[in-house]
Amino acid sequence: xxxxxxxxxxxxxxxxxxxxxxxxxxxxxxxxxxxxxxxxxxxxxxxxxxxxxxxxxxxxxxxxxxxxxxxxxxxxxxxxxxxxxxxxxxxxxxxxxxxxxxxxxxxxxxxxxxxxxxxxxxxxxxxxxxxxxxxxxxxxxxxxxxxxxxxxxxxxxxxxxxxxxxxxxxxxxxxxxxxxxxxxxxxxxxxxxxxxxxxxxxxxxxxxxxxxxxxxxxxxxxxxxx
Numbered sequence: 001x002x003x004x005x006x007x008x009x010x011x012x013x014x015x016x017x018x019x020x021x022x023x024x025x026x027x028x029x030x031x032x033x034x035x036x037x038x039x040x041x042x043x044x045x046x047x048x049x050x051x052x053x054x055x056x057x058x059x060x061x062x063x064x065x066x067x068x069x070x071x072x073x074x075x076x077x078x079x080x081x082x083x084x085x086x087x088x089x090x091x092x093x094x095x096x097x098x099x100x101x102x103x104x105x106x107x108x109x110x111x112x113x114x115x116x117x118x119x120x121x122x123x124x125x126x127x128x129x130x131x132x133x134x135x136x137x138x139x140x141x142x143x144x145x146x147x148x149x150x151x152x153x154x155x156x157x158x159x160x161x162x163x164x165x166x167x168x169x170x171x172x173x174x175x176x177x178x179x180x181x182x183x184x185x186x187x188x189x190x191x192x193x194x195x196x197x198x199x200x201x202x203x204x205x206x207x208x209x210x211x212x213x214x215x216x217x218x219x220x221x222x223x224x225x226x
């Protein structure tokens with residue numbers, strides 16, 4: 001199997017996660033349009049602009065079902081995922097700025113909770129995909145290699161191979177679960193980061209999640225109780 005074919009196969013594995021990230025962003029935009037929400041005075045379609053990287057990723061993984069897609073190199077894939085992370089940072093900045101500058105009566109609890117949840121859910125999906133692309137040289141390298149080599153993340157099956165099924169290797173949902181537990185616990189749980197880049201990305205995800213959960217949730221309680 002060539003590297004391009006292996007990359008296309010690996011990206012097809014990520015298709016459901018890419019669809020889910022785009023779905024969350026579009027639903028937030030639709031809800032903002034239907035309810036007339038304008039956080040910081042920004043129109044509802046701003047969320048769609050921030051979702052353009054997710055749309056590009058979704059288009060790419062769709063194209064891999066009929067060929068090799070648009071993204072042909074690992075650097076291009078990492079660049080696209082980097083755009084997703086930046087888009088999520090921008091969404092977080094808009095929400096936090098809205099928290100600071102908008103009064104309690106002008107910022108409804110429903111808007112705050114839904115926007116915060118959408119950004120948090122997208123954060124989990126985006127970093128799950130980023131972990132999936134970073135680990136052990138990326139999905140193409142993991143498909144082509146007989147063993148994981150030097151992984152960036154140590155899963156329980158790596159430490160205890162006797163507990164794993166035959167020919168086990170982590171799939172995209174293993175990385176999504178890693179991102180979910182990291183976003184909830186703000187720290188590693190059953191999967192440990194081994195490389196510096198793995199620790200750095202997990203730290204960034206935890207920081208985003210902490211801001212959302214600790215600041216946004218606290219403000220939402222005040223809004224709902226007002």
